[in-house]
Amino acid sequence: MSLTADDFQSIQKFLLENSAVRLASGKEYLVEGRLQAIVYKEDLEDLHALINEVKKNPNSGLSKQVLEAMLTNETSFFRDRHPFETLKTAIIPALLKNPDQQIRIWSAACSSGQEPYSLALLLADSFSWIEKPKIKIVATDISASMLEKCQSGLYTQFEILRGLPPHYLPRFFERADSQWKIKKEIRDRIEFRYLNLYEQWEGLLPMDIVFIRNVLIYFNSDVKMAILEKIRTVLKPGGYLFLGSGETPDGFEKYFESTDFSTSSCYKLTLP
Template sequence: MNSDFDVLRQLLNRRSGLSLDAEKAYLAESRLQPLVQQLGVAGLGGLVKLLLSGSHEDVERDVVEAMTTNETFFFRDRVPFDNFRKVILPHLLQARQDSRKIRIWCAACSSGQEPYSLAMLLDEEAHRLAGWSVEILATDLSRSVVNTARQGIYTQFEVQRGLPISQLLRYFRQEGERWRINEHLQSRIRFTEFNLLSDYAPLGRFDVIFCRNVLIYFDVPTKKEVLDRMAKALAPDGFFIMGAAETVIGLTDAMVPHPEHRSISILRAAAPKPPQRLTLVAS
């Protein structure tokens, strides 16, 4: 059992950056059981044997997706969204007056609640964004959750988590027991699969990057690597947003926490410099 689990741990780390300690063997057993039954193999050992054959790329992907945590809800931890409206957007509206373009990346977007929350917020600020181009790129490793996000259909339970009734009625229409987000918001977001261990260069540069509650599943070397890549993908005066319990401190030299606002980090080069002390020399 331990050797089978070690193979799975190595696969997950190599393919997605996910880091599982030895105490999480039970988690692998429970999450992979449906896949084991679907493939008709003899338990976890049979699944590992299939993976070691090296000819089942689709099974590798299914294992990674099964082990990925996709917990999310609308306007999760309201602080980053309040900061986006009150701090980030006003700065960008002033700093991007020439280009009138803003690019936002929601990395590890899961089933889409985070980028749709941003799209709602931006729609409410439409009077300030007339004539502007605002692009939201939303990516996730999991093909299944990207497809769910792209469809924009949610259960009653999902729309009740964090979504005020006024926004539910304004931006969704009910279809039976589910709710579908309106096409206008869908058109503002580009959903695509993307692995955070991949090359970021094809994505371009972003003014804002949301990467919340995903790095907690990575080991320290992988966290450092991802954060350094994120820093390179960020505009010089851009904003980087992590989860409430996450920090860039001790993981990257490229970014530092915002001096005033929780949840925001900025490039170290853009951080305000402390005032210099004057040294008085007696004459």
């Protein structure tokens, strides 16, 4: 049985209330494609039965599975390349001029971890002489299953082939059956934790660099503005904000100045 208009609206509402993610009309195929596997796994009658369960108990483990299945986790190592070049050639060397301060980088909405691991690999490769506590990387996401994968550090050959420079593989990964496991020395450079961007942000120290890429596109403009406002308070004055290519800090141009770092989608928080 395919999705009814009511079922679709219930999923739209559930997703919006729990993650702020908007699901546009016409995306019924996405709900069917992503939730059918849960129907089989949980031995439910059909999608309608699954959505009824979610409506009855939106906080259950089953509802969490539904939420996670509806989120888009697309990512890759060194995605868009330019942000990482900019960090390596300009931003990290500039921040290192202050010997006393810890450099803090936040990868918000880190999905399966390729973004924060790219940051950690860049540091291990190009700044190996820096003592590890000097640079701290925090990576967060709303999805418990994505965070579990991040912590495992396990990637398939297909995931490795998407963006990882080939010479990093023997240096920083080891074989784990049919997959590759990122070495502990790299995993230890990152603190992974749950954070819903739509809720209060707790326990974040002032950041020098925030990567929040390819997630604001899923939110409506009010939520996006509220998140940009919170980033303004988390970033140190003069700190750097990286958005996804094509994303812009609409309404916040006064605070986030465009930089001339090529095509990096990098903005600098203005000094007060």
